Amino acid sequence: MFAAPAALVSVRATREDEKRSSDPWPSAQALKPDDFAREISDQSGPSSTVICVGFHTLFAGGHIPGASFHGSTSxxxxxxDLKKxxxxxxxxxxLVIYCGCCPFDKCPNIRPAYTALSNMGFKKLxxxxxxTNFATDWVDKGYPIQKGM
Incomplete structure (x- = not known):
């Protein structure tokens, strides 16, 4: 009776590990939205340069305050533009990079941006x-946004 749920948990954990292993960054460089929202609201810590590597229309509609837009890296x-x-x-x-155009595991922008910046020698990346996307995982949670360019 308990064997089936344990097997399902094992399969899920393996799939999540496989997905993470395909990302070019170590897990220590991955930020959760709630952690980063706390970090940017805490002005006593080190500041971050935030870069949106998604699409112009999404950035103009709302982005993390202070973020700069450097084009869709896909x-x-x-x-x-990003490299220049x-x-x-x-x-x-x-540096903190984000996109939010679509589900993270399918994002065409975040991995090329990370790889380029890492290859350029950025160590605090x-x-x-x-x-899910920027709207669901940031805006709908009530985290701060800024509109326009």
Missing amino acids: TQQGFA WADGLPRSVN RVLVLP
């Missing part, structure tokens, strides 16, 4: 994990 233009912008930054800057 496009050549967006990828080039980041080229002038000290490699010690605390973290990824905001929005499992």
Whole structure:
């Protein structure tokens, strides 16, 4: 009677581990929305440079306060814009990247952005994990947003 649920739990854990192993960042660099919302509201800690690597229309509709937009990194233009912008930054800057265009495991933007910035030598690089999308995992939770460009 208890064997079936245990087997199901085991299968779920394996699938989650497999999904995480395909991400180019270590789990310590993945941020949960509630943790990051607390971090940005706590002004006594180190500040982060927040970068949206999603689509322009989503950014203009609402984004994390203070975030900068550097194009959809699934496009050549967006990828080039991100790299050009980041080229002038000290490699010690605390960066947080996010997208939120779609379910995180299918996002075409977050992994290329992380890989590019990591390859450029940024050491304090973290990824905001929005499992469903920005609206569901950030806006609907009441976390702060800013509209416009």
